[in-house]
Amino acid sequence: MQAVFSAMFYYAPIALYQGALMVGYTTVYTMAPVFSLVLDQDIADDTAMFYPELYKELTKGRSLSFKTFFWWLLISVYQAGAIMMLAIWLFDTEFIHIVSISFTALIFNELLMVAFEINTWHRYMIYSEVGSLLIYILSIYFLKSDFDPAFMLTWAFIWKLGVIILVSSFSLYVVKLIRRRYAPPSYSKLT
Structure with missing residues (x-):
C-alpha cells in the first residue's frame, strides 16, 4: 500500500502510516489472529494417524516453494492496489481521511483473510478475531490524530468501505473456492 501511495505522488517518500499504526498493525491488531492459525487442522488426528501417506506430500517440499511465495506476493500486491485505488476513487473528496479509510480496510481485510484460511475453527481463533477487532475499534477513539470517529460512523464511509x-x-x-473445486487437496478425499 505504501508503494501505491508513493507512486501516486511521483515516488515521493511520504509515509502513509506513522509509527503507532505500523507497530499496532504488526502486533496488536493482527498478531493474535495470524498466530491462531497454528491451531488449525486440515483433518482429525486419528485420520492423520490412520493414513500416513498424507505426510508424504509434506516431505516433497511443495508446501513452501517459490511458486507459493510468488502467489502470496501476487495476492498482497492485488489487495494493496485494490484497497488504495478504490479508497482514492470512492473517497475522492475525502482524501484527508485516507489513513483512516485505507487502514480500516487493511485491518478488516487481514481479519477476513485469516478467517478464510481456517479449516477447523477453535474457540481461541474466534477470541483472537473478535479481540483484535475490538482493540482496533477502541483504539480509533484514542488515536484521534490518525482517525476521525465522526467521519468513520457515516453511512457513506461504511458502504464505501464495504465495497x-x-x-x-x-x-x-x-x-480459492474455484481452485479447491477443480484441484482439491489430497486430504479432502478423506473428509
Whole structure:
C-alpha cells in the first residue's frame, strides 16, 4: 500500500502510516489472529494417524516453494492496489481521511483473510478475531490524530468501505473456492 501511495505522488517518500499504526498493525491488531492459525487442522488426528501417506506430500517440499511465495506476493500486491485505488476513487473528496479509510480496510481485510484460511475453527481463533477487532475499534477513539470517529460512523464511509473489502477480500475467496473445486487437496478425499 505504501508503494501505491508513493507512486501516486511521483515516488515521493511520504509515509502513509506513522509509527503507532505500523507497530499496532504488526502486533496488536493482527498478531493474535495470524498466530491462531497454528491451531488449525486440515483433518482429525486419528485420520492423520490412520493414513500416513498424507505426510508424504509434506516431505516433497511443495508446501513452501517459490511458486507459493510468488502467489502470496501476487495476492498482497492485488489487495494493496485494490484497497488504495478504490479508497482514492470512492473517497475522492475525502482524501484527508485516507489513513483512516485505507487502514480500516487493511485491518478488516487481514481479519477476513485469516478467517478464510481456517479449516477447523477453535474457540481461541474466534477470541483472537473478535479481540483484535475490538482493540482496533477502541483504539480509533484514542488515536484521534490518525482517525476521525465522526467521519468513520457515516453511512457513506461504511458502504464505501464495504465495497473496498468486497473487492479486495471476497474476490480472492471466490478464486480459492474455484481452485479447491477443480484441484482439491489430497486430504479432502478423506473428509
